Amino acid sequence: MFGHKPLVVTALLSVSFSALAEMNTAELTQEGDRISASIEQTATNSHAIVYQQGNEGVVNLQQLQGDGNQAVVTQRKESNQTDLVQSGSNNKADIQQTTYYNSVTASQVGSNNELLISSGEYLSSSTIRTNAQGNDNSITIKQSSDGNSLDYDVVGDANTVHIDQATMYETIAGTTVGNNNTVEIQQSGQYTGSIRLDQEGSFNSAFIDQASYEGASHTVMSQTGTFNNAYVEQLRHYAGSNTTLTQTGTGNSARVIQ
Numbered sequence: 001m002f003g004h005k006p007l008v009v010t011a012l013l014s015v016s017f018s019a020l021a022e023m024n025t026a027e028l029t030q031e032g033d034r035i036s037a038s039i040e041q042t043a044t045n046s047h048a049i050v051y052q053q054g055n056e057g058v059v060n061l062q063q064l065q066g067d068g069n070q071a072v073v074t075q076r077k078e079s080n081q082t083d084l085v086q087s088g089s090n091n092k093a094d095i096q097q098t099t100y101y102n103s104v105t106a107s108q109v110g111s112n113n114e115l116l117i118s119s120g121e122y123l124s125s126s127t128i129r130t131n132a133q134g135n136d137n138s139i140t141i142k143q144s145s146d147g148n149s150l151d152y153d154v155v156g157d158a159n160t161v162h163i164d165q166a167t168m169y170e171t172i173a174g175t176t177v178g179n180n181n182t183v184e185i186q187q188s189g190q191y192t193g194s195i196r197l198d199q200e201g202s203f204n205s206a207f208i209d210q211a212s213y214e215g216a217s218h219t220v221m222s223q224t225g226t227f228n229n230a231y232v233e234q235l236r237h238y239a240g241s242n243t244t245l246t247q248t249g250t251g252n253s254a255r256v257i258q
Contacts, residue, residue, distance in 0.1 A: 022046070030057065037061075044068055044088070055079050063091065067110075071095075075102065082106075086113065089134075094118075103127040111135045111156075119143040128152075132159060135178075143170065146189075150174075154181065157201075165193065168215075172196070179203050179225075191215035192239075202226045202249075210234045210241065217241040227251040234258045 024046040028037045036058040039048045044066040050059050050073045057080040063069040064087050071093040073082050079101045084093055089110040096118045097104065103126065104117055111134040118141075119126050125147040132139060135156045143150060146168035154161060154176040161183045163172060168191040176183060179201040185208045187193045192215040197206055202225040210217035210232075216239040219232050226249045234241035235257070243256050 025049075030054070033057075040064070041069065042066065046070075048072070050074070052080065053077060057081070059083065061085070063088070067091065078102070086110070089113065097126065101125050103129075105129045107131040108137060109133045111137065113137045115139045117141045119145070119148065132156070135159065138162075146170075146191075154178070157181065160184075163187075165189070168192075170194070174198070175200075176204065177201060181205075183207070185209070187211075187217070189213070189215075192217070194218040195220070197221045199223045199228060200225060202228065205229045206231070208232045212239070212241070215239050219243045219245075222246045222248075223252060224248045225252075228253075230254040232256045 022043045024041055024043055026039050027049045030037060030052045031054060033055045035052060035054055037050050038060040040062045041048060042064050045068040046066060048061055048071045053076045055078045057075055059073050059082045061071055062085045063071060067088040067090050069091045071084060073095045075097045078099045080097060082095055082104045084106040086093060087109040090112045092114045094116045095104055106115055108115055117128055128141060128150045130139060130152045133155045135158050137159045140162045141150060142164045144166050149171045152174040155178060157178045158180045163185045165187045166189055168189050170187055170189060170193045172195045175198045177200045181204045183206045185195060188211040190213050193210055193212055195208060199206060208219055217234050221230055223230055230245055232243050241258055245254055247254055
């Protein structure tokens with residue numbers, strides 16, 4: 001795909017690959033159950049592409065001390081796990097999982113990084129944990145189906161978090177620390193959804209849109225600092241909804257629609 005030192009592997013057990021030079025490309029393809037792939041890249045402008053099809057697959061991908069790196073992970077079938085670490089600036093990561101009982105742990109340290117995590121239409125009981133440290137980073141997460149959970153922590157300024165959760169029994173817990181950060185959450189589905197959001201700093205914004213067609217929605221939000229903005233909309237609820245919103249500081253604004 002990228003024209004630099006491609007490595008393509010089809011395996012049933014495990015693959016480990018390490019790259020130290022600049023502008024490396026690692027492409028791993030695995031099919032089968034209980035497979036694992038490990039990639040470590042310590043350079044700039046490197047690319048890692050992993051495709052796994054099977055149950056109980058594990059991907060461990062580290063791109064360290066480099067800028068302009070890209071990581072793409074695709075896992076199909078059940079009980080798969082991805083662990084991603086990127087350090088540096090202008091890095092990008094795209095992780096996609098399908099079906100049931102999958103998990104993602106992703107960490108990015110640096111500035112101007114992008115993280116995209118997508119759970120497939122038929123995925124349920126997935127767990128996503130993300131951590132970002134730096135400025136001007138972007139995190140986009142989409143989860144579908146039921147029983148999914150998401151935890152995120154963002155430290156830095158001018159970061160953006162966008163989350164879209166759909167269907168049943170979803171939970172979100174997130175923290176941002178810094179200034180000029182924006183969090184947008186859309187949570188909709190058939191039964192109960194819950195959101196807990198904490199923001200510390202100034203000029204931060206949080207926008208939450210919840211809908212539950214046969215259950216209830218719950219939001220607990222806290223903002224500490226100055227000139228922060230909070231907006232919560234909870235409509236289309238069969239069993240009611242509730243919001244607890246706390247703001248501490250000067251020049252803050254809040255609006256709740258139920």
